[in-house]
Amino acid sequence: MPALGSMNHSPATGVPDAPGSHRVRWIVVGAIALVLALIAGVAIYLSPVLALLEPHEPSRGRVAGVPAATPPPLDSKQRINILLLGSDNDQKFRQDALLSQTMIVVSIDPSTHQVTMLSLPRDLWVDIPGHTSAKIDLAFAQGGAPLARATVEKAFKIPIHYYAWVGLNGLVRVIDRVGGVDLDVLHPVLDDNYPNDFSDSGYGTERVYLAAGPQHLDGRHALQYVRSRHGDLLSDFGRSVRQQQLLLALQQRAAGMDLITALPTFARDLNGHVKTDLDLVRLTQLALFMRNLHPADVHQTYISPYVRDAISADGQQILLADWTAVHAYLRQLFGGDLLP
């Protein structure tokens, strides 16, 4: 290739090119360089995001005999269900056998622009596919997201299209990255035996106090709010209410953010603390959907009216569900979108 800027000749005729064809060639070369630079820039920009979204733990097709829900096409108006899982992942637990302290099904209905959050109590006694009956939080510890997903699908008949898991540190980082959250703390939170996960042993406790009422919380205090249960008469149900409240606050906070500049840093912070099988396109689609969501479009739901306290054969305090009532309730929520 001749050096740029030298006198060029047409190889066929030996006649010097007209000045106009120089300009065209410059434009073409410039355009190619621009596109290459753009692609490189986008690749560099997105590399932490793509690393985060790698399928760390493929969640489909591992558990035999359980219907695997296929995500609806991108341009579809069908309902999308995401299983949100949260765990203690400090040093006192084996990292490959974490209980899911939090299980929330987030159901997004693009046709009505409504979102339903359904909290699943961690002490709920269910059949875990391929295992004996146990508390639902054991499914994630025994088989990761695939088994947690299969267990929810089997017990609740809700097709789970995606999952997202976050550890304690991840949640704190997410909240701090968005600059904290604004929450109306429902009642004073006092806990003299709150687990201090960030102590050396992971077994320490600390005293926690949060005043009631509207306030701004950083990641550490928001985690205390959604995690403490010793001072709440409603115990795990009270905690579920607070967890959904935090999700709503996060959604509202993120809606006011400049995602395009924040996303790579965000993703770098979260690497290792978040796992999901959402791909970039779906994640972007959901982010845009959530961004325009009004709080009134989000419905917080619980199955607390349909469960009762019980003791398992091995002496554990558990919750037993009236499954007929639970499924009837879910049919009200999701209509015909449940599994057979």
Place this chain on the structure above:
Amino acid sequence: MTPRPAVLFLSAMLALAGCTSSTPVTHDPGRVVLPVKQVPVPGRLYATKSRALFRFSGTALTRLRFGSTVKDPAVTPTGDRIAVAQLQDQSSTIVVSDPNGQNRQTLTPVAAAEGSLWAFAPGFDSDGHRIVYLSDRGKRPSSPQNLQPNDLGVWSYDFATGQSRRLVQPFAYTGGDSDPSYRPGVSDQLVYTTYLYGGVPTEAVARMTWMSLRTGATVYLSPDTGRSLEPALSPDGRFVAFIRAGAGSDDLYVMPLAPTYAREPQPYPSESAVLVQSGIIAQPVWSPDGRSIAFLMLTKGSFDLFILPIATDTAVHAAGAAQAVTHGSFLDADSRLAWSP
């Protein structure tokens, strides 16, 4: 990855490009910011930011050096003394000083036989002889193997005797009571927020509560559903401003108080006048002359200080628009405001 990666990748990029916010959330500047057009504050108004105490007076802003982290400032009606909850490592005490933070006196213990203690939300009575406050004193010792409730009750401290005594025993496992205040103009009445659970399905309920210190009788001033909290009494004791939590908002209301209560008022007068609606509002406090209410309101992700003029002629109502005293300052919305002449 999906079957048409190039197309989807491009779609994602275009979508991301659309994610730039049109109304960006304010970020904490780490200091109190006054707007270009300053709103003069009559008297002396106290608030905290990042647990540091600030005084607004006229157009002047002063950071008071307490040497530690504090919340919940309170002042005597004359403004000659200030009280705060001084925070330490997993405990807090009530400390009283002169208005500049000097000549400090610690009123409550950091710990007792039952363990470390919390103390918050001090409030002076009309003559400055007593302080009402919150504490978890008297709880049973608790451990992860033997969990016990540790809820905040309402206590009072008498400067003459140096003694504290519990006035209200909280409901267990609710977090306890909040926002106690002596009623101005009388010596034997309290107003505070009671936290409990109610409704179907069961949920947290906050009820404004009136108490006679003479008989110990208590009367709820708001319904047994929903949350009415952070009552603030007018300087003449005739009105109470408070926050009512609604669907996605915390609105500022005001209602009249009867001279005394023998039973729950029916219907509850708690919806008599809404002053500011559809906002996230916290910590109302009356000006010493009763002609304004200051409060914190969430604006673009920041809790800022506002002052609302109030008229109490024929009926209590807002006499103008609320004016912003700070801008993007991220004041502590979980800490009370205090206002003295």
